[in-house]
Amino acid sequence: xxxxxxxxxxxxxxxxxxxxxxxxxxxxxxxxxxxxxxxxxxxxxxxxxxxxxxxxxxxxxxxxxxxxxxxxxxxxxxxxxxxxxxxxxxxxxxxxxxxxxxxxxxxxxxxxxxxxxxxxxxxxxxxxxxxxxxxxxxxxxxxxxxxxxxxxxxxxxxxxxxxxxxxxxxxxxxxxxxxxxxxxxxxxxxxxxxxxxxxxxxxxxxxxxxxxxxxxxxxxxxxxxxxxxxxxxxxxxxxxxxxxxxxxxxxxxxxxxxxxxxxxxxxxxxxxxxxxxxxxxxxxxxxxxxxxxxxxxxxxxxxxxxxxxxxxxxxxxxxxxxxxxxxxxxxxxxxxxxxxxxxxxxxxxxxxxxxxxxxxxxxxxxxxxxxxxxxxxxxxxxxxxxxxxxxxxxxxxxxxxxxxxxxxxxxxxxxxxxxxxxxxxxxxxxxxxxxxxxxxxxxxxxxxxxxxxxxxxxxxxxxxxxxxxxxxxxxxxxxxxxxxxxxxxxxxxxxxxxxxxxxxxxxxxxxxxxxxxxxxxxxxxxxxxxxxxxxxxxxxxxxxxxxxxxxxxxxxxxxxxxxxxx
Numbered sequence: 216x217x218x219x220x221x222x223x224x225x226x227x228x229x230x231x232x233x234x235x236x237x238x239x240x241x242x243x244x245x246x247x248x249x250x251x252x253x254x255x256x257x258x259x260x261x262x263x264x265x266x267x268x269x270x271x272x273x274x275x276x277x278x279x280x281x282x283x284x285x286x287x288x289x290x291x292x293x294x295x296x297x298x299x300x301x302x303x304x305x306x307x308x309x310x311x312x313x314x315x316x317x318x319x320x321x322x323x324x325x326x327x328x329x330x331x332x333x334x335x336x337x338x339x340x341x342x343x344x345x346x347x348x349x350x351x352x353x354x355x356x357x358x359x360x361x362x363x364x365x366x367x368x369x370x371x372x373x374x375x376x377x378x379x380x381x382x383x384x385x386x387x388x389x390x391x392x393x394x395x396x397x398x399x400x401x402x403x404x405x406x407x408x409x410x411x412x413x414x415x416x417x418x419x420x421x422x423x424x425x426x427x428x429x430x431x432x433x434x435x436x437x438x439x440x441x442x443x444x445x446x447x448x449x450x451x452x453x454x455x456x457x458x459x460x461x462x463x464x465x466x467x468x469x470x471x472x473x474x475x476x477x478x479x480x481x482x483x484x485x486x487x488x489x490x491x492x493x494x495x496x497x498x499x500x501x502x503x504x505x506x507x508x509x510x511x512x513x514x515x516x517x518x519x520x521x522x523x524x525x526x527x528x529x530x531x532x533x534x535x536x537x538x539x540x541x542x543x544x545x546x547x548x549x550x551x552x553x554x555x556x557x558x559x560x561x562x563x564x565x566x567x568x569x570x571x572x573x574x575x576x577x578x579x580x581x582x583x584x585x586x587x588x589x590x591x592x593x594x595x596x597x598x599x600x601x602x603x604x605x606x607x608x609x610x611x612x613x614x615x616x617x618x619x620x621x622x623x624x625x626x627x628x629x630x631x632x633x634x635x636x637x638x639x640x641x642x643x644x645x646x647x648x649x650x651x652x653x654x655x656x657x658x659x660x661x662x663x664x665x666x667x668x669x670x671x672x673x674x675x676x677x678x679x680x681x682x683x684x685x686x687x688x689x690x691x692x693x694x695x696x697x698x699x700x701x702x703x704x705x706x707x708x709x710x711x712x713x714x715x716x717x718x719x720x721x722x723x724x725x726x727x728x729x730x731x732x733x734x735x736x737x738x739x740x741x742x743x744x745x746x747x748x749x750x751x752x753x754x755x756x757x758x759x760x761x762x763x764x765x766x767x768x769x770x771x772x773x774x775x776x777x778x779x780x781x
Contacts, residue, residue, distance in 0.1 A: 224441040226448060229409075232437040233380060233454050236407040239434030240378035243407055248372060251402065252308040254429050255301050258398075262301070262426040263764040266294045269422035273390045276418060277530065278567030278596075284747060285566070287756030288528060291745060293390035295760045296695055297426075300395050302763065303697035303722035304402045306338075307369075316368040317723045319698075323364075327677040329357045332732065333364060335698040335723055341766060345759070349688055349735040351699050356727045367726035371405035379456035381406040382449045384470070386461035387415030388532045388570060394423055396459055397436060399719045406457055407435040411446050413462075415571065446470070450489055458493045459717075463619075467495050467712050482710050493709075494717030496702055498619040499652030500538040501690070504642045506635050506672075507546035508664035515548065517738045518659060519555035523563070524747040525657075525689050526600065530566035531623040532573070534714075535655050535691050539606070539615055539626045541642050545633030553604065553627065557590050560600040563747060565593040566623065573598060573622040580624055583614045587624070598623045605629060611649045618651070635660070635668040639675040647680050653704035654714035655693065657685040661737050676732055680704045682714070688735030698722045699731035744778040751780045 246254075262269075270290045274281040279289055307317035321334045336351035337343045355364060381400045385393030393410055400406045412420060417440050430436040439445060450458050450470055460467055471489050472481040481487065503522060510518070525537045542549050568574060577598055581587050584603045593599040603626040606615045615626035630645060632638040646656060656679055658672070665672060676684055682704045683693030694701040702718035718728060742748075744755035755777035762770045 224439060224445050229439060229445065229448055229452075232409050232439050233449075233452060235434050236409055236437055237380050237454055240380065240407050242433065243401070243435045244378040244405070248308040248312040252305045252312070254433070255305040255308070255398075255402075257429040258427060259298055259301050259305070259764060261428055262294060262298055265422050265425045266290070266760065269294055269390065269419065269426070272418055272422065273416075276416070277569050282753060284749070284752045287753035288745070288747070289390075290760055291695075291756045292529060295391075295756070295763055296389075297391040297394050298760070298763045299695060300391075300697040300720065300722070301398065303338075304398065307722050307724065308402070311369055311372050315373070316365060319723045323361050324352070326354060327674065330354050330677075330729065331359065331361060331364070333361075333723075333725070335731075336696050336733075338698055341762075344771070345762065346692070346696070348739055349692060349733060351693070351696055351731060351733040353700055353723070353725060353728050354730045354732060355725070356705070356729045359727050363727075364725060369724040370726060371403065371724075376405065379406050380454055381408050381457040381459060382452075382455050383408055383410045384446050384450075384458070384460040384462065384466075385410055385413050385416075387413030388529060390416060390419055392461050394427065396461060396719060397427070397430075399721075400457070400459060401430065401435060403721060403724050404457070408437075409449060410436065410438045411449055412438060412440050414440070414442060415569075443469075450491065455491055458489070458491050459495070460493065461496045462498075463621075464497050464712055464714075467493070467497055467715070471709060485710050487709060494702075495712060495715035496534070496717075496719060497652075497654070497712060497715040498534045498621070499654035499714045500616060500619050500650050501535055501652070501655050501657075502539050502541050502646045502650050503537045503657045503659065504541045504639075504646065504675075505543075505546075505552070506642075506658065506660040506664055506668075507543040507549075507633060507638055508635065508661040510548055510552075510661055514661060514738050515552055515555055517742070519552060519559050520742075520746050520748040521659075521689070522556055523559040524745065525691070526560070526625050527563055527566070527623070527747055528691070530568065530570075530598075532570040532621060533691075534619070535694070536621075537625050537657070538620055539628060539650060541645060542627060542629045543633055543638045544629035544631055549629065553602070557588065557602065559748065560590040560602075563591070563600065565591050565597040565599050567596055568598045568622060570621065576620055577601070577622045577624060580614060580620055584626075601625070602627060608645060608649070616649050616651065635664050636671045639668065639671045643675045643678045647678070652714040653680050653682060653707070654702070655683040655685070655690040656681040657688070657690045659687055659737070665737075681730060682718070683731045683733065686732065686734040687737045688733055690733065692733045692735075693731050694720060696720070696733070699733065700725070700728045701731070705729060741779055751777045
């Protein structure tokens with residue numbers, strides 16, 4: 216298990232942390248976009264310097280080999296994702312300095328229901344080379360036109376507003392999330408920050424302090440540790456103007472309404488304990504919608520590896536891990552695909568169940584579905600890859616649809632509709648109305664089926680109520696890119712928060728985004744280096760990270776040499 220060293224922290228120490236960042240607020244407000252860009256350049260360099268130790272520590276805590284494929288995965292999802300976000304903010308700051316706002320690449324297109332979509336990736340030659348064939352757009356809320364988009368970008372740099380204090384309650388699963396949330400508050404929202412670490416990953420404290428040293432020295436960031444009482448003290452402090460939490464719906468409810476029967480009563484009555492504004496990125500029963508078609512053998516193997524990669528990432532301890540595969544009962548290749556998926560999982564060693572409560576959650580799902588298929592042998596501190604097949608979609612209260620497993624487990628449900636057109640409409644309705652949460656979803660559709668049902672596909676993308684939608688690409692790319700937004704679909708109320716409220720990422724600093732859509736080829740060539748089945752993925756991910764930090768011709772050659780090796 217991950218080392219936990221949380222201990223009591225005095226209120227005086229917390230008051231001091233808050234006072235320090237509050238005293239530095241005016242200094243932060245006086246820094247120009249160009250000065251902030253230079254600060255981020257130093258953070259990138261400092262993160263690069265500490266990356267080997269940071270990644271080794273994270274791998275050790277999760278039982279991974281830092282030199283193996285899983286170690287490369289951890290590097291990309293941890294330090295690499297953080298650096299990618301820093302680079303996108305740095306570019307936006309330099310554009311604000313030159314033109315007054317971040318410049319998005321476009322195009323701007325009209326979408327159903329009086330919405331426009333703004334192209335945000337690829338945003339540079341670097342993007343085109345790193346994310347071959349992938350593109351992304353941010354859809355705006357209905358009624359927002361392009362003139363409004365441009366006029367409301369980067370409001371923190373256009374309006375004379377005081378810099379305030381934010382508290383970030385960090386996630387415990389992915390090593391990049393808490394530092395990313397801190398920088399988002401600083402750069403996009405113009406707030407100084409006290410970060411309260413999750414006890415699960417307090418072992419990363421020294422590495423985060425070194426990576427963020429430029430901001431800590433300036434006094435605009437402080438990092439504190441401690442148990443839930445520390446977080447409770449911070450969120451109720453009168454000097455705090457904003458709270459951001461990454462975690463579970465239960466964590467949000469405990470913070471905002473309290474715990475136990477009294478907390479539940481407050482939630483039902485809409486009587487929060489905390490009046491400070493809260494943004495939150497919470498969990499999701501993430502669906503992968505598999506549109507029936509006629510797949511070639513190569514396509515079927517590719518998508519089995521694709522979905523397996525989604526499932527095993529971070530041992531399943533992600534809010535974006537697929538939790539339910541939505542298939543068609545009439546799809547002739549349904550069983551063949553599910554067998555191929557199990558075959559891929561059978562080649563992958565089980566991983567340490569490092570996140571607290573994993574075994575209990577896993578047992579609860581197996582109690583409800585004792586016929587679950589377990590793949591591979593696991594030790595006492597691991598969990599086997601597990602698929603619960605053929606969950607009845609009419610049982611809308613099934614745990615597979617209502618509860619995020621947050622472990623190495625995925626379910627599958629089959630809808631009756633057989634034609635791609637009918638299936639797409641039914642799948643959208645099922646995911647919107649039955650599956651809990653609105654954070655992210657993926658659609659998989661082969662090119663031949665897509666040509667025949669393109670209008671229905673675009674209608675499905677428009678109608679899905681998710682904050683990020685991947686089309687033929689893992690929806691996780693929506694948090695990796697950084698130019699996209701990441702967060703729940705808008706509209707949740709505090710008493711029914713589901714996947715949260717507000718966004719992070721958003722390097723273009725849009726004021727009224729609704730969702731992000733990331734699209735890729737059905738079968739990318741070459742196979743992406745981040746696939747768990749890529750033989751040279753570990754080396755490719757290390758070279759990918761080096762390119763993110765310091766692009767150069769030599770680094771590009773090394774990356775391509777690793778990524779293109781069979």
